[in-house]
Each structure stands twice: as C-alpha cells, then as structure tokens.
Amino acid sequence: MKIIKKEADYAVRALLFIAAKNERVPASAVYSSVKAPRSFMRKILQVLSREKVLVSEKGRAGGFRLARKPEETSLLTVVEAFGGRKSRGGCPFDGRACGNYGFCGLREKLGEIEERIFEKLGKTSLKNLLRREDEKKKDYKDN
Amino acid sequence: MKIIKKEADYAVRALLFIAAKNERVPASAVYSSVKAPRSFMRKILQVLSREKVLVSEKGRAGGFRLARKPEETSLLTVVEAFGGRKSRGGCPFDGRACGNYGFCGLREKLGEIEERIFEKLGKTSLKNLLRREDEKKKDYKDN
DNA sequence: TTTAAATGATACCATTTTAGTATCATATAA
C-alpha cells in the first residue's frame, strides 16, 4: 500500500482550491484548475463528500464546499479517506510469513516509523499548507 | 512506490539470519530458514551481493556472508538496494501536474516527512535489530 | 575429469494495486 496515492494528492490540491474560494464550487471548476482527469476528479470529490470532508449540494448551481474550517482538516484525514494507513503495526507480512513474529525487531522498528508518519500527517492541516504557499508567494514578490 | 517492499523485507530477515551465523551460508539455508520462495530469495541475495551488502563465493561450498559488520549496514542501504527512495522531493507527480510547483506546500511537507523516514532507516543497523530481538527473547525467558 | 553444489544473469509470467473511464440515476434552479 502506497501511503500517498495520486488520488489523495489530487484530493489535497482540490481541497486547497476549494478552501481558497469560500463558496460552493462545482467539480468542473476544480478539475480545470487542478488539471486532473474529469471523471477521476469527480470520483475523488464524491469520496471526500462521503467522508464528510466536503459538503455537497446537488442540482443546478450545486457544488462542493469544505465541511469544516481549513485548520480542522488534516492530511491524515485525506490520506485515510483513500485507504492509506492499512497494514498497521509495521509488519509488511501482516504477521504471517516472518516466523519470528513475537520477537521481530524489524516489525517493531517499522511500526515506529509508521507512527511518526501518521503523526506528522495528522498535525498538518489544510490551513498549514495554504499558509506555506502564501508565504512563499509573498517572499517571491518581495524580491 | 512502496517504501518497503516484500523484497526488502525478506532481505532484512535474510541478512539477520546470515549475521547470526558468521560463516558462509548457502542460499538454500537462507530460504528454508526465512521461508521465502526459493527463486525469489535467490534473486534477492544476488541483488544484495551486487550492491555489496553481501559477499558471495561461487562453486561448491560457496555461499554468502556479510560484507561488513552488522552495525555498518543500515535498513536504508537495504531499502535503497531494492529501489526505495525514488520520487524524492515529496512530489508524487515528479513536478508535473501540480501547476503550482514552485509554491507547492504539499510537496514541501511530504518532502520533510520522507526525509524523516530515510533518516530513521539510516540510523537503524542490522545490529540494532539483532539486539532488539535478543533482548525480547531474554525478557521472555526471564518470566 | 566428471559431477554435484553453489552463484550470476536474465527473461518471463502472475497477481495485485493504482489510475482512470463511462454510464445511468437523481436532484434542483432557471
């Protein structure tokens, strides 16, 4: 299992785009801005909607908006929405295959590393990312 | 790209096995102990050999031994031998697709996380793993 | 000097995962 799939990635960029505007945005606007394939992006938005990261409204003049403030949605939420964070515990064999299970130092170590990753992802919010990008753009102008 | 493939994993267990004995070990001994498929494990050992993690001797009574002391081979070395650590810089699109490249907060964040992972892997040696397992086994006996 | 036991190189196939497409149903405002 990849930790970050392309889906999750498109998802983040879509969320950032939606966060920047703060009105309902139709899928069409999203995929033309984020440059993701139309159908793929539609599916992604639907997932985010099901997972309560986005709120959708149907019908003409419908579209998507953030369900929460940008500081309240983390990368971890997004990654998990797309099935990241399986295979927990660090053992790539799911406990099978390495006869050594109970004493397996590798498993333990990898487990620790995984934890770190999820921790980091959990602490990074959409707001963080937006802020970062703004700062960089600002720095750029200042030069 | 998965960070840790099954290949890398079998590799680590194979290395631990070889480290524990300290004489030349033939592939056959390795795959019966580690319980990996015969051909697959042979291929893995060959890679480790090419990458100078193992040293091999051909011919009857040949086999593999560690090229360095167990404290001098890190998990990172092994992971890299099997093609982990591609897609550097955190951008899952390789810089394409996210029009935003220069200002991309996501890329930056993911890059940081990657760095951490590699750092941890780099700091974990075969010796570390061996020690861990020994300690656990000892604890177990003590109870 | 032949043979058995080993690694080296490589090409190939199978399975699983990820990426992407297409279609139809339903809702809703103009």
Place this chain on the structure above:
DNA sequence: TTATATGATACTAAAATGGTATCATTTAAA
C-alpha cells in the same frame, strides 16, 4: 422541461510488485 449539478457503481487500463524458470559459470570433491 431542460440544463447543470452530484451520487452510485461497474468497468477497463496501466503500472508495480511478487514470483518462477532457465541456462551459464565457478569450484571443490569424488
């Protein structure tokens, strides 16, 4: 009533991973 949305879902394509099989070469011992 029609144009523009999303919802659900089934399907296909491409890529990555996991695994197999074969043949060549080396080496020690019978």
